[in-house]
Amino acid sequence: MPIMVLPAPDIAVIPLQQHIGAPCEPIVAVGDRVKMGQMIGQASQFICASVHASVSGQVIAIEPRSLANGNKVPCVVIKNDGRDEMALGTKHTDLKKLSASDIRQAVKDAGIVGMGGAGFPTHVKLTPPKPVDTILINGAECEPYLTCDHRLMVERAPEMVQGLLAIMKAVGAEKGIIGIEANKPDAIAEVQKVIAEYSNLSVASLQVRYPQGAEKQLIKAILGREVPSGGLPADVGCVVSNVHTAIAVYEALMKGKSSYERVVTVSGGAVVDPRNVLVRVGTPIEDLFEFCGGFLGQPEVVICGGPMTGWEIKDLSGPVVKNMSGVLALTREEAAFDENHPCIRCGRCVDSCPMGLTPNLLGEYSDKGMYSEAEQLHLKDCIECGLCSYVCPAKRALVTWIKKGKAGLAAEKAKGKVS
Amino acid sequence: MQNKTGPFLRNPLTIDRIMADVRIALTPAIVAGVIFFGWPALKVLLLSTLSAILTEALLLRAPLTPKGIFGDGSAAVTGLLVGLILPPTTAWWVPVLGSVLAIALFKLAFGGLGHNIFNPALGARAVLLLAFTSQMVRFRAPFEAVTAATPLLSTRSFSWPLVWGNVGGSIGETSVIAVLLGAAYLLYRGHINWRNPVGYVGSAFVLALLWGQDPWYAITAGGLLFAAVFMSTDMVTSPVTPLGQLIFGIGCGVLTMVIRRFTSLPEGVTFAILTMNALSPAIEALTIPRIFGLRISQETLKRGIAVTTAAVVVCAALFVVLDRSKPDAVPVFSLGEYLPIGELLGTDDYEVVDENGVRYFLVRDAEGNPAQTAFVAEQGGFNGPIRLLISLDAEHRINSVSVLDHSEDPGLGELATRPEFLAQFAGLDKGSEFALGKDIQGVTGATISSRALVSGVQRALEQFDRTFFPQEEAGAYADGTYHAQVDSFGGPLELEVVVSGGKIAAVNVLKHSDTPGISDPAYANVPQRIVTANSPQVEAVSGATVSSTSIMKAVQKALDQASGDTSAVTVEERTGYAIAVGDGVYRASAEGFGGELVLDVTVEGGKISAIEVVSNSETPFIASQAFDKLIPAIIEAQGPVDVVSGASYTSKAILEAVEKAVSGAEPALVEPEEQQVYEIAVEDGVHRGKAEGFGGELVLDVTVEGGRISAIEVVSNSETPFIANQAFNKLIPAIIEAQGPVDVVSGATFTSRAVLAAVEQAVSGEAAGTEESEDVFVIDVPDGVYRGSGQGRNGVVTLDVTVEGGRITAIAVVESQETPDIGGKALEQLIPAVVEAQGPVDAVSGATLTSKAFDEAVRDALTTKEGQ
């Protein structure tokens, strides 16, 4: 599915928090004219990413607006003047001339976050606490339906490789490896073509297997290193970056472009014409579906992200944000939900958990509020891949409970109840 | 809006699908079971499955919608499993009770599917095994392939029939191939993984090797493989952790082998798995898998394995210790498939010897001399045969007697099968006095069964002697007349035995003080039987057992002098049938392969002159061989002959039936001389008899035609409906056929007795006023209108009675001077009533005389025989 461009929206609603961490402060006022790419919200803390206007036009409101997940957060609402006037940052031409801190600053200014889904501010990632020798690019894209990274690798491999090199430089890593699942031979071929001239870069063809794209699993598969429980990739000397993020880094450095648009996979059985769409942040999600021919009947559920780890979109008028890799409209036949039959102790969840956990017990304890018991069984090591729920013949809401358990545990810790 | 949480894709696998797959995997075992064991196996499976489904539906899903009934399909699986681990010949209520226990107690009581600690099917089996051992160890060989004297495959070594299934056992456990097919399917579908079954089978294999047993036998016999595939892998009751599954399997294997080898529990697999079920949560907790990114130290792992190993060892030891602390072992079975002779003999090092048609098990000492022998004996008990295993030491003293199989009533006859009673046999030998009150003390409440056991042991000892010391087979007694005196029931019994030509020629009872009447049949029959059998050991006369045994004992005593050897009783017992009946035709039945087989045996001049198959349900082609070959052979041999191979079931049934027929257990169908028939002292007609039944008075009408009872109808009774019906349905045709008293229907003895008494009363003419008790008019006139009259209150009442098709269809008053308001009205009421009843009806109160006149007139009309 080649990447197609969605026309800019008339009104762009740009949330001031599109990432993990603190929200950012608006630096424009209602009535201000903004240009495309201009920073409109500034990062107030270290773990925070600034946001930028995705259209040129007038700020018509700064107010809480409903996001796709139904939550209201402060947003800057811009009326598009249709002129797409660009506000470009510094364009660099030679990576070699840049220092690590230059790169980090540029990435920070461009408001780049992890575009695979988590939305972790990239400049933070580029400041690892420990020495890093290898950067991995996650091209596994192991969740069904999602193809945006795949297409980006096919169409924009050179940009991605440049981005990778920049990241390597930023953290001082010598090696860069692009891990791609073996079922994407065209992407492997493209990337291989591009990296031929770099001796320190390589492509790792990965077994097709969910959740190959989960950070820890990817590191294990490519480098054979195991991130310790509770640790970070930097603990084993590496940093993992998403394909799209690497491209965003390239664009920030070489084109002076901030992070205000991205490629989103629009798919699912209820979509007439599934596509990969380049879309401005702040575009209502419903525009994406409309661009793809609308729905075939009533979708059973519309989700953001992949079907395994994604979440339900409750408000289709909510805006596209930086870490939205896909929106899927699933039919009744495709989608499945929790039914919560009693656990028959078949052990499938235990067998399939990539983290070696006992999801049956984690789910049970979390659901019952026995957070410390769950913690002893390493609740916090769960990567929420959803595989346990997927395989469970009793259709138990294992991941849902585990997520709830994590939140509950954090709350108890905060209250000091659990030491 | 309801939250929809991810993942939004789910594996299509559901619990229903898993249960369906388990049913599919069980199919080969079901098919094999039904092929090998036939309809009884299917019946057991249907009963267990339906009861399980119904129990679950009733207890859990009150609205009986089809979906509700089938639920998630797990009840059906449990029911099937319960059925598959039962022997095919078990009573109908066993699978039902098993399934109810499994579902209600072992599943729902724990909180339903997923919450139960113990495997429901095995839990139920454990209860059944302990509570109804005899029902659980009834088995029979599949098809008709096993021609051994006992259906036991006691060789303890591997054989191919074990693999494809031609051995006795529980329904689902008989065919290794069928079980493996199921396993393959479950593995393919991913419902089980290799760890648990491989751990189970592997550890059993290794232990068998270590103990010098045949390892292939250890894993293919009994329910081990079935359990390893379908029971120990039960998801709910085994660990979810991979290492835990392996440990669980190994634990099951070790415990099964330990139980089989060292304890006398009736079955190894069940208790092994149930124990491991209980340990399962602990195993799981100790074998939490290695978490990604977390080094679990070798210590943790070792601790887990060490603790579980210790737990298994402790359990194994407990089984052995608890078992050893019992003074005497209870009967030992393993799934009814093989007798753990090794356990009974205390060693696995024994030989199976077949000699002179007897199979016995021989243990040799270090020098190779016979040190111990054991063999199986059978003796009729109160309800059915009791099978014994008798073990003798080198001096042929009894080491032990164990009951292998019996059908005595719990708390009654069953008392005689308990170790406390059996222990008394230890140390006895053939010189001992085998009689209750002598060397053996009977058990109160189980006199008949204890006596049966005693004489069974005695006979077995003698038979064993003949087998073991054939040179001692003297075959003849010294001619002469021998006196003997023994103590009988009422006092001393004195008799003389005349031996001529080396055979018992006559037994004359000289004196006895036993209760007249009761003991008479014994004195009338037993001496004759002894002469016929040329043996002091004959079937006792039921109802006069004490006298019977006393006679036998006395004859034995007398013969002891005759043989000059006090120890040897060397009569060949098996050469011919002891024909205990006079001339006549005797009907008897036995259970064949396909169902009941009924024979008529004609005895003429004390010999079997003809055998006719009355009915059978055998497989036509196979059974006809048995009929064609066996029957002439039996007649020629006048005794049991070898079974026809390939039709051994049918053959055995024929032999059994013939033996039954000539044993005198069944009354003669046609008996020229002394058959007990009713003396019909009344004329043809309907006669009423009454007797006191279980619930009150029982009234019946006996129709006598041509001096024979042609019909018996129960007029009224207060018996327990279900029980009494049996008596009515069985007894009445039997009485009509026998024209005399027949055996009471067991379970409905009171009613039966009442029926017999009432019939006797009716035909004896003792019943008062048969006229009045008649309730149907005898209409033996052709169709037409008949006039009759009777004396009424005011004068003659004349009626026209219309008879059509042998029935009164109308009655018209021709003349009557009865008071209109009283008698006239009565007539109006009586007419329809009589037409309906086709017989006399109760008088109309206040108009008795008119009623009487009416009745008289109707009778008069019907006897006039002159149509109008």
Ligand code: SF4
């Ligand atoms: S979501 Fe389930 S399978 Fe995935 S890591 Fe967590 S517990 Fe394991």
Ligand code: SF4
């Ligand atoms: S997969 Fe589901 S049913 Fe099976 S053990 Fe895990 S939670 Fe229980």
